[in-house]
Amino acid sequence: MPVTVPHIVSDVMTTPAVTVGRDARFKEIVRVMDERGVSAVPVVSGDGRVVGVVSEADLLPKEEFRDRRPTRSERKRLGSGLAKAEGATAEEVMNTPAVTVRPDDTLARAARLMAVHHVKRLPVVDAEERLSGIVSRGDLLRVFLRSDEDIEEEVRRTVVSYLFPRHAHAIHVSVRDGIVVLRGPVHDTSLIWVAERLVSGLEGVVAVQSRLRGEGPGPQAPASRP
Incomplete structure (x- = not known):
């Protein structure tokens, strides 16, 4: 890792x-x-x-x-x-x-x-x-003067891409005033708390808000009528 x-x-x-x-x-x-x-x-x-x-x-x-x-x-x-x-x-x-x-x-x-x-x-x-x-x-x-863009890049590179490689493209990361928001589906919900912990430990992060959710079945096609 x-x-x-x-x-x-x-x-x-x-x-x-x-x-x-x-x-x-x-x-x-x-x-x-x-x-x-x-x-x-x-x-x-x-x-x-x-x-x-x-x-x-x-x-x-x-x-x-x-x-x-x-x-x-x-x-x-x-x-x-x-x-x-x-x-x-x-x-x-x-x-x-x-x-x-x-x-x-x-x-x-x-x-x-x-x-x-x-x-x-x-x-x-x-x-x-x-x-x-x-x-x-x-x-x-002074670490809290770090730009939101730098924090976002590090979250994607060191947390999202490692913990959720299959869904990295589907996970949305946004940072505003040092507050990191994570959204999207993940294949293993037991890793959500790990992600939150890792992100909160990054320099310059003020708080973490997680909207991550387990990967559910996709929308089902309507049943065909006889």
Whole structure:
């Protein structure tokens, strides 16, 4: 069966990524984020390995407690995170170890990691943990910019022609705004759900509406009169 290779992180990541070093001062980090319009930056060592990530959330405690000392309840709530309010360098405020992905990871894996760890960006690292790029939520959504024509062609080529070779010519595929509609007769109704599943897994597909039906007997000729 022809397999559709999903888009991978290297297809959508931004490179080169904006970074800071371990010794970057607090105001330098803020300036870099502001100038480059990013909400987080990887922290890299001298050899380019990712050692952590600093996000806006890591910097905000500094402002929260700029003109007062935290209360006992705030200290208890923040725990070790309170140290970030007192940190002056990237190494002192960063989250470590960094949550990262590889260039050949699927976009689905990157999306799951972002959801589980509640982050908006992921550093992309190679086998040596050296930074290759950065992938953001917006990058992952770019697959939905794929044209309806491209999606339709892939549905016909990788799903319809393989699962239903006898009826490929009779199956109608239409795509509008990423919503795929399948219509027509098939010789094996047990394959309908397979088709739906395969189509829904294609990049850029928003939803699948199946109007596929089992192949029935053709219209009968009227009985002749005696």
